[in-house]
Amino acid sequence: MYKILIIEDDFIIAKSIKNHLLSWGYEVECVEDFKHVLTHFVEYNPHLILLDISLTFYNGFHWCSEIRKVSKVPIIFISSAADNMNIVMAINMGGDDFIPKPFDLNILTTKIQALLRRTYDFSSNSHLLEHKGAILNVSDSTLTYQQNKIELSKNDFKILHILLENKGKTVTRDALMTRLWETDVFIDDNTLTVNVTRLRKKLDEFGLTGFIKTKKGLGYLVD
Numbered sequence: 523m524y525k526i527l528i529i530e531d532d533f534i535i536a537k538s539i540k541n542h543l544l545s546w547g548y549e550v551e552c553v554e555d556f557k558h559v560l561t562h563f564v565e566y567n568p569h570l571i572l573l574d575i576s577l578t579f580y581n582g583f584h585w586c587s588e589i590r591k592v593s594k595v596p597i598i599f600i601s602s603a604a605d606n607m608n609i610v611m612a613i614n615m616g617g618d619d620f621i622p623k624p625f626d627l628n629i630l631t632t633k634i635q636a637l638l639r640r641t642y643d644f645s646s647n648s649h650l651l652e653h654k655g656a657i658l659n660v661s662d663s664t665l666t667y668q669q670n671k672i673e674l675s676k677n678d679f680k681i682l683h684i685l686l687e688n689k690g691k692t693v694t695r696d697a698l699m700t701r702l703w704e705t706d707v708f709i710d711d712n713t714l715t716v717n718v719t720r721l722r723k724k725l726d727e728f729g730l731t732g733f734i735k736t737k738k739g740l741g742y743l744v745d
Contacts, residue, residue, distance in 0.1 A: 524638055525549045527568035529585060530600065531556055531578050535623075539572065539600075542627045543634070559585045560592075564652040568595060570638055572630075573617070575601040575608060583615050590616035592657045592666045593650060596637045600625070651686040653744050656730055658682055667728050677702055678721045685734065685744045694741040718742060 526548050530536040536552045543550045553562050556578040563571070571589070575582040586597055599612040604622030612620050618637055621630060649660035656667040663679045665672040674682070684693055684701050699714050718734065725733045735743050 523547065523549050524570065524642075525551070525566065525568040526570050526572065526634070527563060527566055528552045528572045529556075529559055529577065529582065530572065530574045531576075532574070539627065539630070543631065546631055548634075556580070560588050561652075563589055564592070564650050564657055567650055569642065570634060571595060571597045572600050572634075573597055575599060575603050575612070583611060586612070586615045586617055591669065591671070592659055592664075594661075596641050598633065598637065600630070651683070651689075653686055653689055654730070654733065656733065658686055667730060670728055672724065672728055677717050678724065681718060681721055681734075681742075685742060688743070690743070690745045692737045692741050692743045696741075698741065 526543055528536050528539055528550065530539070530552065533552070540550045540552055551562075551566055551568070553559055555562065557580075559577075559580075573582045573586060577585070582599060582601070586599075589595065589597065596618045597616065599609075599617045599620045600623060601608065601612075601620070602623040604620070609620045619633055621633060651658040651660065656665060658665050658679075660683065663674060663676075665674055665679075665682065680702050681698060684698060695711065695714055699711075702714070702717070722734055725731070733744060735745065737743060
């Protein structure tokens with residue numbers, strides 16, 4: 523089932539769209555906290571976003587830009603500010619389509635269906651893992667924190683991936699070594715320590731101090 527996130531601060535319009543899309547079999551959520559739209563997006567991990575331009579706190583262009591830093595999820599702008607400048611800006615900021623208000627809900631649904639079909643018939647869904655504001659994009663192996671993209675080595679990514687998949691749980695050293703090197707051949711235990719130390723130093727440089735914790739004698743975790 524496709525998941526759709528509605529970022530619209532006119533709750534009457536948002537509810538009308540939500541009810542209509544639910545009747546078509548979509549899973550739908552509406553953002554209610556317009557200070558933390560990106561957090562809601564990461565937690566919900568939708569297949570498509572409907573985004574208004576005029577919003578409380580920050581406008582739709584801001585949130586489109588923030589989302590595009592971590593994801594290629596399809597975005598359809600829905601707005602009454604449908605002059606040429608706003609349409610051009612919406613597309614240039616990373617929007618995939620623009621539907622002027624007022625609109626027919628059946629037209630909206632048709633456009634959603636077409637965009638979902640084009641996007642997901644030929645590519646897999648982006649998978650995002652978030653912890654303390656850091657966002658790991660599994661689809662392209664990137665880590666983003668406070669608008670900075672952190673370069674990850676292959677082993678950096680594998681370590682963060684398994685730890686974030688098991689957030690709040692200790693991952694044993696053996697489990698990490700198996701994931702990293704995928705072999706039964708003996709690997710010096712110190713090699714894992716060196717990799718984790720190098721990753722921690724990289725995270726520290728971007729303000730993610732203490733992101734990975736050590737459980738002495740057991741392994742590592744993020745919590």
